[in-house]
Amino acid sequence: MPVHVRTVDLPGGPGRAALLTLDPGHPRRPFVLGPDPLRELDSALDQAERLVTEEGLVAIAVTGVPGAFCAGADLKQVASVTTREQSRGVAELGHAVLGRFADAAVPTFAFVNGTALGGGLELALHCSYRTVSTAARGLGLPEAYLGLVPGWGGTWLLPHLAGPEVAVRVTIENALANNKTLDGPQTLAAGIADVALEPADFLVESLRWTGSVLRGEVTPERRGPAPADEWEAALTRGRSVADTRVHGAAPAPYRVLDLLEAARVNSRDAHFAAEDDALTDLVVSEELHAGLYAFDLVQRYARRPVGAPEGVEPRRVTAVGVVGAGLMASQLALLFLHRLKVPVVLTDLDADRVEAGVERVRSGVEDLLRKGRLDPDTANRLRANVSGTVDKAGLAHCDVVVEAVFEELSVKQQVLRELEPVLSPEAVILTNTSSLSVTEMASVLQHPERFAGFHFFNPVAVLPLVEVVRTGRTDDPTLATAFAVGARLKKTCVLVRDAPAFVVNRISTRLFDVVARAVDAGTPLPVVERSVDALGLPMTPFRLAKFVGPAVMLHVHETLAAAFPERYRVPDFLPRWVEAGSPDLVAPKGDPVPTDAAAEVLTATGTGPDGAEILRQVQDALADEVARVLEEGVVATAADVDVCMILGTGHPLFTGGLTPYLNRTGAAERVIGHRF
Template sequence: MPVHVRTLDLPAAGAGRMALLTLDPGDPRKPFVLGAETLLALERAVDEAERLVADEGLVAIGVTGVNGVFCAGADLKSVARTTSREDAVATAELGHRVLGRFATSPVPTFAYVNGLALGGGLETALHCTYRTVSEQVRGLGLPEAHLGLVPGWGGTYLLPRIAGPDVAVQVAVENALANNRTLTGPQAFEAGIVDARFEAADFLVESLRWTASVLAGTTPVTRRDLADETTWTAAIERGRAVADARVHGAAPAPYRTLDLLSAARTADRETHFAAEEAALGDLIVSGELRAGLYAFDLVQRYAKKPAGAPARDLARKVTSVGVVGAGLMASQLALLLLHRLQVPVVLTDVSPDRVEKGVGFVREGVAELLRKGRVSPDTANRLSASVSGSVDKSALADADFVVEAVFEELAVKQDVLRELEPLLRPDAVIATNTSSLSVTAMASVLEHPQRFVGFHFFNPVAVLPLVEVVRTPETDEASLATAFAVGARLKKTCVLVQDAPAFVVNRISTRMFDEVVRALDAGTPLLEVERSLDPLGLPMSPFRLASFVGPAVMLHVHETLAAAFPDRYRVSGNLRRWVEAGGPALVTPKGPVAATGADEGLFEVGSSPLTREEVLHRVQDALADEVRRVLDEGVVAGPEDVDVCLVLGTGHPLFTGGITPYLDRVGASERVTGRRFHPAG
């Protein structure tokens, strides 16, 4: 049975006995999740606990987890199999009925949150009378809006009433839409979500001792007063502003969540739970949720086992790393390699000043990791001592893995590789971080091109989890396997791509941006162009993203792709003017977006402006066309690879599935290519 029931004496004289329910998946490799089977098992366990209360005079009921997991939430595979609204509502009703038993118990109930508690897991704890948490817990949250759902088992009613509407909006909307940011145990305590916190080593013992004192009345537990209407309204308005900035009205889930949080101030429990059930009924069968579950599953699977990766045992051991270049991107790479691999890292560059600056950046990064508690003082000292620099590339002679990250120009990179190769060991793997240049052309200057591989990171390096691992016709299995192994140690998700101009992310994103610039060139007002892509729910509007990446970088990628595919890509004169003007910011986030005035007189535009709908339609068609070409050319194996790349490389939202489910849903796939990317349904 996945829920064990045992009785135990509370650790205080005369405190009595309690029933403790343990949520146990039976497999230490898997977290406990709530589906039809486990919910019914939990209900039977509660029945047994209440029988013991009646028969043996137990004074409390508690619930906890095992293996550092309290409960990981709903069984998403079961949710994905739900195809009718009636079944979806029935699932919501079952969750309310079972978890609600902790709130209607004849004795006080206690949640001992020993680890991960997401979605229905956190809601299980919220239904209890009292909650404790381990100091070391990471991963408390309500991520449903991130996927396309609402916290539908009591979360939108209980959390604002326990911790206040500000905390509820932060957890259920702001954090969920920030790529599912979660809380730690101490943060949950400070927010008022839990009542007490204890060290992991003695967590259950201390929680039971605290339970006894609460029951005895010697430890009072105070709760926050229900917020007034003004405070509640302000919190909801803040949440709506966050939702607008993140998804621009394109996804229903965060807005349904906010509607429920707003209603929780005055609704009675039964009425509110019925509203949660109705919301879940609508959302579980929606296209946005289907796409969200598809993308979520893809990201999880690729993180564990990248598609097409060689056998892991082919990878060479990496005990030292070299980075050629000491600029900002190279220094970010060096810091990441040092932190995650914890091996010696050597940076090289053409001048002592650049080398010194790069090494200094890495050491300051280590100091920042120490300040944030990400590394211990001993580890920080060791890492700082393990990074060095030189203007002589022979300092890389002992490196097992060398990353080239110099100026993005083919001739420059080829000159560096010619000089570098004779200095390295014969079995050293050489990787390039190029964003758009031909990896095959770079490898052509090497005596041993089989050890050369593309290793394309995305900026900011420490944040974005994608690496495009680029295979040339010459790259051997051992070098490829080594790149994947290094990526895994860096905690990145690697996607195998064949060498092609701009690979996947930059090629598809540039095709989209090219259509946006065409609309601007035609005379469409800048703000109209920006807002035209709101239905895509992108984290940044087109010109804000271009400013973040850098207009000069955008221009370079456009030039590369225009040279490779002149039938589809071009270099806009306005893009050149923007770069020549120094790349001033064109938009800032005020409301959805507002012009700064930097665009006045900067562009030469036509007199045939497009409507927002026309711009969106053209972007959809361009994306469908380019994705199909990428697939037909064999750059990646399937649409799943494209979607993982766009979710992890540029932040495409889960509710679009990355991009291909969205293009199917809006009809662009069939409109442009005559076929869908995925089977209907």
Template sequence: MTEVVTKALLRFVSVPGQAGKAALITLDNGLDYKKPNTFGPEGLASLDAAFDEAIAAGPAFIAVTGKPYIFSVGADITGIPQVTDREQALEIGRLGHAVFAKFKNSAVPTFAFVNGAAMGGGLELSLHCHYRAISTGAAALALPECFLGLVPGWGGTQLLPNLIGPANAAKVIIENPLSQNRMLKPADALKLGIADTLFEPADFLERSLAWAASVVAGTVTVERAEIDRGPAWSAVIGYAKKLLDEKLHGAAPAPYRALELMELARTATFEDGTAAEDEALADMIFSPELRAGLYSFDLVQRRAKRPAGAPDPDDGRDVNKVGVVGAGLMASQLALLFASRLEVPVVLTDLDQERVDKGVAYVNAEIDKLVAKNKMMPGKAAKLRGLVSGSVTKEAFADADLVIEAVFENLAVKKQVFAEVEAVVSESCVLATNTSSLSITEMAADLKHPERVVGLHFFNPVAAMPLLEIVRAEKTDEESLATAFAVGKALRKSSVLVADRPAFVVNRLLTRFLGEILGAVEEGTDFTVADQAVDSLGMPMRPLTLVGLVGPAVALHVAETLHEAFPDRFAVSQKLGKLVEAGLTSFHTADGALDPRVVEIYGPREGGPTGEELKERALTAVAEEIRLMLEEGVVADAKDIDLCMILGAGWPFHLGGITPYLRKVGKL
């Protein structure tokens, strides 16, 4: 693949208070913001040459910035498959280090003006600069390498801990990537100490140049936190490793290698530390985890943006008002999401005023939390509060363009809700359901216009989970479906088109998987053995903890729905039913210990499969279910199952998709 070269364009600019001009290097690949700046060999060579030319001119300072909206998103990972031997991999690391080090070692002050997205090597370049100004409009700041199966390989593991301390660095390098690749906001970067100052986008460059001139003149002082490089540093790294063990159980090598490099940063010279990064980068480039991670990355970055089989979102109806039936936790989360992303009026309804008031109060409280954390401006918060209202009558939906129900998972109840809504809304209003397992075709069967009913299956917590399963019922028309995809895009969700089959994709596979775990517990397998049976996969949550998160009652309901559809493959756990009858909401107590009442319900532990037997049984069952789902046409392709499981169930990036993994272990 030919490198898309990001050129380093040098110009000299006059700055206030300085006799000499400043050198300004702008990174630009000549394409619009949809194709971000990346670093390949030619791009690094261009940056190297621009720096040398700038130094030769004797500037007051050197600053590097990016094209509109983009600083740089780091190395061009599309070229990784072309790396065929270890020496090539080492050279990639060494080249980046050699060029970036010039900014760190420069006798002339160096500045990064981070005007947009800065990830991976882009953020690492900024860390090499002596000072950093970041635009408040920068969309994403991150070191996402561990998410893919790499380590920050151009100085990140050495510079960041020494700048902001090992605990904060572990958050950026380890915790955020392993939490659905969470990004930093500019305010976060300032608070952590990555940014020295923030400026608004409108006059970012002008203010950054003036600020840099003041720093060089000594009229502005940049203060940095003092970092303790004593034994406490190692204690932090040790604690981070413990947390990593609890999350991954040793399943993925990259974050562990990153922690080792961060520990090395405490005592090693920068040269020795970056040489160790080169070695780690070369090891990771040839690891199976990276190859799997690249497959996952391609799904999330490309397939998720062009959902297979979906109509053009532009063919959908405009949505200028949203109705939400229900005012419970899920419904309230939906109301907040629709209001904040669509910025249209949203009205909640429920059976009585007390429930409605509680739902609206939840939305307002969540908005207040965002303001308190500086994640939302007071002006926007006031606007959102004004957009969300409540009513005890569905007449409030009369002018809505989309109404979504989020009431109790009971088919009869949902059918009644839709009948009541259809009686008051316009004929163009799209009706959506957030059901997790019920038949949408059956839900719409008695309506005058079943063609406008579509499934919008969100995942909990609604704001954080990126997946949206969009379900086409038997009579759903193209315009309603297009509207659903347009809404999903506006909500910034990754949407996947799913056929109307019981429990769709994620819940169907998770229920089959959990059915094997719960079945083994009923057979007598020790709780801990069953819970740890699939630790080697590095799943984000152990099975019994997942049941607690979902809620035993919900898990039981989905199992019952699937048992009714596929009685030969989906059993209903009798003991889980007793757990629900007893009012238990988890297998564990608040401190994480096994609840004694659970032990009493399930009885003594004897017999049952071993941990290894259970793992084999669970993987075999899931593989069978995937084969059947593909035969049924639940999704267009196995890649859509992979995408759903990555985004909706936290299937580990380092394993690639679930279907390639199951093929690798001989199950598919």
């Protein structure tokens, strides 16, 4: 990965600058910082400083190739580090090289023209000044998401530049929110960049702005030291977020917060030494290597889904039908409308339901416009492209039709009987069932080969997984079309065999079955809620059940209890919860304190297992169910299970997904006699 050095004129004076360009050497790969690129950057800085001395250059600037600045550390090289000595060497090398931008004899400028993650953003933070493109996306310090800390200056530079509130937001809140990042305007608003410039002439305008700074015509604002109460408020919020997201199950977020707290009083050099210590510990930790495995796995499946038939052309999709106009169906319709940019038609039993569904979709378009994810012209086209009808014949022109009606087999079969005759022979029919047999649904079709499961997860716009369910009759063109549509929807598709509740709901329900048995046995609800904190799940069991919907949970439990009565049962309290209107049983936020409704729904008396025993039972049950899913061929590999659980339920990257966690805790060997 070369770093090119050239001299450039600063428009209007006061002289010339050395411009370093980070070049990944490949059009589809970003520039990343490993030992070799860092040494290349070090040599480029040697050259730039010679030019400063010999030719009187007045500044050093660094930028990336069009659209990308620097994507941070080379994770493959990080994964290859096995000793603390190697780990410390990487930490110290990064500080030594990037620190040269802060210690240079002339002002330094970062022209952030695109993605700047981790060490890439830290490089920019070391510079004296920063411009950012208004089109830039993907700026942040996501290290805690993977099991690391921003270890090349980020935990000292960012709070001193933009304040502790911004530092906590970027390193903790955004990182633990599935690696949320900033765009160019947000980076400016946060005080990280000094100016945001349009992308068309970004380099020229950055050089022009550099000249104006050096001539004294522009003086970028710098905030003073943050008061003590601002530090305290930010760090308290950060610890609350970390507790909520990882429940103490991962060390990295807490190491980040410790470093941010220390940055308040540390000198720069003392702090960088503390970052070296933290990186030395974490780079060789089990959590990091689990996180890197999971991160790489998710990236690979997103690029090339496993199970998509090779060499088979998907059918062209020019219009989509959605059967059903309820909340889930409306979410699906909005997703298809937004991503595919084709006409979408909803149908339901009566005009009022159809009208309500269409209105929900159009309101969703308004939300996207308000959030800046659509321009007004596109929003107008999308609003015009959604329509509704009570007549299924109105779907006759659709190339793909998604069935999303009430989760009852007989209802879905009746819909399919009515739907098939009105569609073209080439149309693909997909069902969004969460647990019913796709094969039994297909039994009423004249052409079951064009039918497959296409199971989304709620909320549809957020969770990236789709389980693509193949029956024994589904043909390759149908499967290829499902995978192609999933890719256009920006979803990760995993091929699963038709089996009760497929993968995610089956395994997740086994977990809930264990905690539900504990509740039925009399274990206090707060103990049950906290018992599985070690899994690092984003929601406690009963908060997740409320979010999914107790009626949905009841249906899935009934399905699995009928299929596997030796392992699954319908919890005693679950029908009462549904009958009571599915109220919150624990406080929605903060400590999982039981609500008044819990006393009416959870009527068990006795002494159930304690938290440690519940966790062990959960681990063993999960290991058993994963082994059964693999033995039955529901999915092909343990990696398929990990992708499903990471993307479908939010199993965190720092556990590596589910099977590495079961390996590390010994559950796999306890239950099946070997590691996954």
